[in-house]
Amino acid sequence: GAGVSQSPSNKVTEKGKDVELRCDPISGHTALYWYRQSLGQGLEFLIYFQGNSAPDKSGLPSDRFSAERTGGSVSTLTIQRTQQEDSAVYLCASSPRVGEETQYFGPGTRLLVL
Protein backbone atom coordinates (compact mmCIF):
# COMPACT_ATOMS: atom_id res chain seq x y z
CA GLY A 1 0.00 0.00 0.00
CA ALA A 2 0.98 3.65 -0.16
CA GLY A 3 3.52 4.85 2.35
CA VAL A 4 3.86 8.22 4.02
CA SER A 5 4.03 11.01 1.46
CA GLN A 6 5.23 14.57 1.84
CA SER A 7 5.07 17.65 -0.31
CA PRO A 8 6.80 19.55 -1.66
CA SER A 9 9.89 17.40 -1.96
CA ASN A 10 12.05 20.51 -2.20
CA LYS A 11 11.38 24.11 -1.24
CA VAL A 12 13.61 27.11 -1.73
CA THR A 13 12.43 30.32 -0.11
CA GLU A 14 13.70 33.73 0.84
CA LYS A 15 14.40 34.69 4.41
CA GLY A 16 11.30 36.17 6.02
CA LYS A 17 8.77 34.27 3.90
CA ASP A 18 6.29 31.75 5.31
CA VAL A 19 6.29 28.13 4.18
CA GLU A 20 3.85 25.25 4.54
CA LEU A 21 4.94 21.64 4.49
CA ARG A 22 2.45 18.83 4.04
CA CYS A 23 2.39 15.24 5.29
CA ASP A 24 0.02 12.47 4.23
CA PRO A 25 0.32 9.56 6.68
CA ILE A 26 -0.35 5.93 5.89
CA SER A 27 -4.10 5.41 5.67
CA GLY A 28 -5.55 4.50 9.04
CA HIS A 29 -2.53 5.61 11.05
CA THR A 30 -3.71 7.81 13.90
CA ALA A 31 -0.31 8.88 15.24
CA LEU A 32 1.78 11.36 13.26
CA TYR A 33 5.21 12.77 14.08
CA TRP A 34 7.31 15.60 12.68
CA TYR A 35 11.11 15.56 12.89
CA ARG A 36 13.81 17.84 11.53
CA GLN A 37 17.18 16.73 10.19
CA SER A 38 19.84 19.36 9.65
CA LEU A 39 22.69 18.63 7.25
CA GLY A 40 24.81 15.78 8.55
CA GLN A 41 22.87 15.61 11.80
CA GLY A 42 20.50 13.24 13.52
CA LEU A 43 16.76 13.61 13.68
CA GLU A 44 15.25 16.13 16.09
CA PHE A 45 11.68 15.68 17.35
CA LEU A 46 9.34 18.60 16.70
CA ILE A 47 5.74 17.60 17.47
CA TYR A 48 3.37 14.65 17.43
CA PHE A 49 -0.35 14.21 16.87
CA GLN A 50 -2.73 11.62 18.19
CA GLY A 51 -5.73 12.10 15.96
CA ASN A 52 -6.14 15.86 15.59
CA SER A 53 -4.68 16.81 18.94
CA ALA A 54 -1.04 17.61 19.65
CA PRO A 55 -0.26 16.62 23.25
CA ASP A 56 3.44 17.40 22.93
CA LYS A 57 4.69 20.51 21.16
CA SER A 58 7.86 20.69 23.19
CA GLY A 59 10.17 20.17 20.24
CA LEU A 60 9.04 23.16 18.21
CA PRO A 61 12.13 25.43 18.05
CA SER A 62 10.26 28.73 18.34
CA ASP A 63 6.81 30.31 18.09
CA ARG A 64 7.42 30.76 14.35
CA PHE A 65 6.71 27.01 14.03
CA SER A 66 3.20 25.61 14.19
CA ALA A 67 1.45 22.49 13.00
CA GLU A 68 -2.07 21.30 12.60
CA ARG A 69 -3.88 18.18 11.62
CA THR A 70 -7.47 18.07 10.52
CA GLY A 71 -9.67 15.09 9.82
CA GLY A 72 -7.19 12.83 11.55
CA SER A 73 -5.14 12.50 8.39
CA VAL A 74 -3.13 15.20 6.61
CA SER A 75 -0.88 17.43 8.68
CA THR A 76 0.74 20.73 7.77
CA LEU A 77 3.81 22.23 9.39
CA THR A 78 4.02 25.99 8.99
CA ILE A 79 7.15 28.06 9.47
CA GLN A 80 6.57 31.80 9.59
CA ARG A 81 9.21 34.41 8.82
CA THR A 82 11.73 31.77 7.85
CA GLN A 83 15.36 32.13 8.89
CA GLN A 84 18.46 30.58 7.35
CA GLU A 85 18.85 28.27 10.34
CA ASP A 86 15.48 26.72 9.44
CA SER A 87 17.13 25.10 6.42
CA ALA A 88 16.89 21.35 6.93
CA VAL A 89 15.03 18.25 5.87
CA TYR A 90 11.63 18.02 7.53
CA LEU A 91 10.53 14.42 7.98
CA CYS A 92 7.12 13.13 8.85
CA ALA A 93 6.40 9.67 10.27
CA SER A 94 3.23 7.82 11.15
CA SER A 95 2.32 4.81 13.23
CA PRO A 96 -0.97 2.95 13.59
CA ARG A 97 -1.61 4.54 16.97
CA VAL A 98 0.24 6.02 19.88
CA GLY A 99 1.42 3.01 21.84
CA GLU A 100 2.26 1.09 18.66
CA GLU A 101 5.82 2.16 18.49
CA THR A 102 6.92 1.44 14.93
CA GLN A 103 7.16 4.65 12.91
CA TYR A 104 7.29 4.78 9.13
CA PHE A 105 8.95 7.78 7.57
CA GLY A 106 8.07 9.85 4.56
CA PRO A 107 10.69 11.03 2.04
CA GLY A 108 10.99 14.45 3.65
CA THR A 109 10.84 18.02 2.43
CA ARG A 110 14.21 19.67 1.83
CA LEU A 111 13.87 23.31 2.84
CA LEU A 112 16.48 25.85 1.85
CA VAL A 113 16.14 29.39 3.15
CA LEU A 114 18.26 31.89 1.25
Next chain:
Amino acid sequence: GENVEQHPSTLSVQEGDSAVIKCTYSDSASNYFPWYKQELGKRPQLIIDIRSNVGEKKDQRIAVTLNKTAKHFSLHITETQPEDSAVYFCAASIPEYGNKLVFGAGTILRVKS
Protein backbone atom coordinates in the same frame (compact mmCIF):
# COMPACT_ATOMS: atom_id res chain seq x y z
CA GLY B 1 14.76 14.30 29.25
CA GLU B 2 15.97 11.33 27.26
CA ASN B 3 19.47 11.51 25.81
CA VAL B 4 20.82 8.98 23.31
CA GLU B 5 24.54 8.70 22.62
CA GLN B 6 25.80 6.77 19.60
CA HIS B 7 29.31 5.53 18.79
CA PRO B 8 31.29 5.49 16.64
CA SER B 9 30.41 8.44 14.42
CA THR B 10 32.15 6.80 11.47
CA LEU B 11 33.04 3.17 10.87
CA SER B 12 34.97 1.69 7.98
CA VAL B 13 35.12 -2.09 7.52
CA GLN B 14 36.28 -4.49 4.87
CA GLU B 15 33.61 -6.36 2.96
CA GLY B 16 32.77 -9.57 4.80
CA ASP B 17 33.81 -8.26 8.20
CA SER B 18 31.39 -7.46 11.02
CA ALA B 19 30.29 -4.00 12.11
CA VAL B 20 29.09 -3.02 15.56
CA ILE B 21 27.42 0.26 16.52
CA LYS B 22 26.64 1.06 20.14
CA CYS B 23 24.11 3.36 21.78
CA THR B 24 23.35 4.37 25.33
CA TYR B 25 20.21 6.02 26.66
CA SER B 26 19.32 7.81 29.86
CA ASP B 27 15.57 7.38 30.46
CA SER B 28 14.82 4.08 32.17
CA ALA B 29 11.19 4.38 31.03
CA SER B 30 12.21 3.89 27.38
CA ASN B 31 10.98 0.50 26.19
CA TYR B 32 11.38 0.45 22.43
CA PHE B 33 14.63 0.78 20.49
CA PRO B 34 14.59 0.90 16.68
CA TRP B 35 17.48 1.12 14.26
CA TYR B 36 17.13 3.04 11.01
CA LYS B 37 19.29 2.95 7.90
CA GLN B 38 19.46 6.08 5.80
CA GLU B 39 21.04 6.19 2.37
CA LEU B 40 22.10 9.50 0.89
CA GLY B 41 19.09 11.65 0.06
CA LYS B 42 16.58 9.02 1.12
CA ARG B 43 14.20 8.51 4.01
CA PRO B 44 15.19 6.57 7.14
CA GLN B 45 14.24 2.90 6.78
CA LEU B 46 13.55 0.73 9.80
CA ILE B 47 15.89 -2.28 9.70
CA ILE B 48 15.35 -3.86 13.09
CA ASP B 49 13.88 -3.00 16.47
CA ILE B 50 13.80 -4.44 19.94
CA ARG B 51 11.48 -4.07 22.87
CA SER B 52 12.52 -4.00 26.46
CA ASN B 53 11.20 -7.46 27.28
CA VAL B 54 13.85 -9.16 25.12
CA GLY B 55 17.62 -9.08 25.24
CA GLU B 56 18.43 -9.99 21.66
CA LYS B 57 16.79 -10.11 18.27
CA LYS B 58 18.19 -11.33 14.97
CA ASP B 59 17.12 -10.95 11.36
CA GLN B 60 19.46 -12.63 8.89
CA ARG B 61 22.75 -10.68 8.99
CA ILE B 62 21.47 -8.08 11.44
CA ALA B 63 21.11 -8.44 15.18
CA VAL B 64 20.38 -6.10 18.05
CA THR B 65 21.19 -6.63 21.71
CA LEU B 66 19.74 -4.73 24.66
CA ASN B 67 21.03 -4.41 28.20
CA LYS B 68 18.33 -2.59 30.18
CA THR B 69 20.32 -2.54 33.38
CA ALA B 70 23.22 -0.76 31.75
CA LYS B 71 20.93 1.22 29.42
CA HIS B 72 22.73 0.34 26.26
CA PHE B 73 21.91 -1.42 23.01
CA SER B 74 23.96 -2.39 20.00
CA LEU B 75 23.54 -3.16 16.31
CA HIS B 76 25.58 -5.99 14.83
CA ILE B 77 25.93 -6.50 11.10
CA THR B 78 27.74 -9.64 9.99
CA GLU B 79 29.24 -10.45 6.57
CA THR B 80 29.01 -6.82 5.55
CA GLN B 81 28.40 -5.94 1.92
CA PRO B 82 28.98 -2.69 0.00
CA GLU B 83 25.22 -2.07 -0.04
CA ASP B 84 25.30 -1.88 3.75
CA SER B 85 27.12 1.45 3.38
CA ALA B 86 24.81 4.15 4.77
CA VAL B 87 24.15 6.20 7.88
CA TYR B 88 22.67 4.22 10.76
CA PHE B 89 20.63 5.81 13.53
CA CYS B 90 19.61 4.31 16.83
CA ALA B 91 16.65 5.68 18.74
CA ALA B 92 14.78 5.26 22.00
CA SER B 93 11.08 5.87 22.44
CA ILE B 94 9.55 7.91 25.25
CA PRO B 95 6.29 6.21 26.26
CA GLU B 96 5.03 9.11 28.34
CA TYR B 97 5.35 11.40 25.32
CA GLY B 98 3.45 9.44 22.72
CA ASN B 99 6.41 7.18 21.94
CA LYS B 100 8.25 10.02 20.26
CA LEU B 101 11.72 8.89 19.23
CA VAL B 102 14.94 10.41 20.47
CA PHE B 103 17.70 9.66 17.99
CA GLY B 104 21.41 9.19 18.27
CA ALA B 105 23.63 11.37 16.10
CA GLY B 106 24.21 8.62 13.55
CA THR B 107 27.06 6.40 12.37
CA ILE B 108 28.43 6.60 8.85
CA LEU B 109 29.23 3.01 7.86
CA ARG B 110 31.48 2.46 4.90
CA VAL B 111 32.03 -1.06 3.61
CA LYS B 112 35.11 -1.31 1.41
CA SER B 113 35.17 -3.92 -1.32
